[in-house]
Amino acid sequence: xxxxxxxxxYLIKTRGQQVTLSCSPISGHRSVSWYQQTxxxxxxxxxxxFSETQRNKGNFPGRFSGRQxxxxxxxxxxxxxxxxxxxxxxxxxxxxxxTGKKGTExxxxxxxxxxxV
Amino acid sequence: AQxxxxxxxxxxxxxKEDVTLDCVYETRDTTYYLFWYKQPPSxxxxxxxxxxxxxxxNEISGRYSWNFxxxxxSFNFTxxxxxxxxxxxxxxxxxxxxxGKLIFGQGTTLQVKP
Numbered sequence: 376x377x378x379x380x381x382x383x384x385y386l387i388k389t390r391g392q393q394v395t396l397s398c399s400p401i402s403g404h405r406s407v408s409w410y411q412q413t414x415x416x417x418x419x420x421x422x423x424x425f426s427e428t429q430r431n432k433g434n435f436p437g438r439f440s441g442r443q444x445x446x447x448x449x450x451x452x453x454x455x456x457x458x459x460x461x462x463x464x465x466x467x468x469x470x471x472x473x474t475g476k477k478g479t480e481x482x483x484x485x486x487x488x489x490x491x492v
Numbered sequence: 493a494q495x496x497x498x499x500x501x502x503x504x505x506x507x508k509e510d511v512t513l514d515c516v517y518e519t520r521d522t523t524y525y526l527f528w529y530k531q532p533p534s535x536x537x538x539x540x541x542x543x544x545x546x547x548x549x550n551e552i553s554g555r556y557s558w559n560f561x562x563x564x565x566s567f568n569f570t571x572x573x574x575x576x577x578x579x580x581x582x583x584x585x586x587x588x589x590x591x592g593k594l595i596f597g598q599g600t601t602l603q604v605k606p
Contacts, residue, residue, distance in 0.1 A: 418596035419596075483537035485536040
C-alpha cells in the first residue's frame, strides 16, 4: 500500500511569488492535514480537510490556503511568499479524519522543502 | 490551552545504552490522545504509538516502551539497548479533542553513537 506522497520534494521560490504544494493521501483515507515545520517554531498545524471541506484551520495568515479534491488529494497554496515561509511542509492523511476522539493516527509524507529567497 | 513539552533538546548515548525521552503535556480535555513520532533525516514523521487518555497501561513493542502517567501528565518513551538506526528526532504530540489537530512538542534529537 503506497504511503502519503508529496510533490515536489524541494522547491525554491522568490519572495512575492506564489507556490502550490500537492499531497496524495493513502488510498482510502479521506482526511488530509497540513503542517509547517521550521527550526524556530517547530511543527505547527495549518489546516485539515475532510471530504473536500476544510474542517480546521491553524493560526496562519490568509496567504495560506488549501483545498481537497473528490479523490482526497489535497493542495496547499501560499501566495505572496515571504522569507519566513521557508520551511518543511508536511502532509498527513488519516482514515476517518481527526486524531482526537476518533483516535485515528495520522500518517505523514516526506514533506516538501520550500526555500524562499 | 494545550501544550506539549519535551525538555530534552538533544540526547547522545552510546549504542546498547537505554535512553528515556521525556514528554509532559497540558490539556483541559478529559478525552485526548497522545502520540510519539520519529523523524529520520529523510523528513517524514513515522508513527510509533497512540495512547488514549483512558488507558494508562504501559506498552512495550520490541525495544520500545512507553510509560503514561496521568497523575504527572507525562508520556515518556524508553528505547532499550539503543542502536545507531534509532538516531532521529522524536516528537511527542497531543491531539486536540474537538479539532483533531496534533500539537507537537519541540522534539528531542537522539544521537546514538557506535
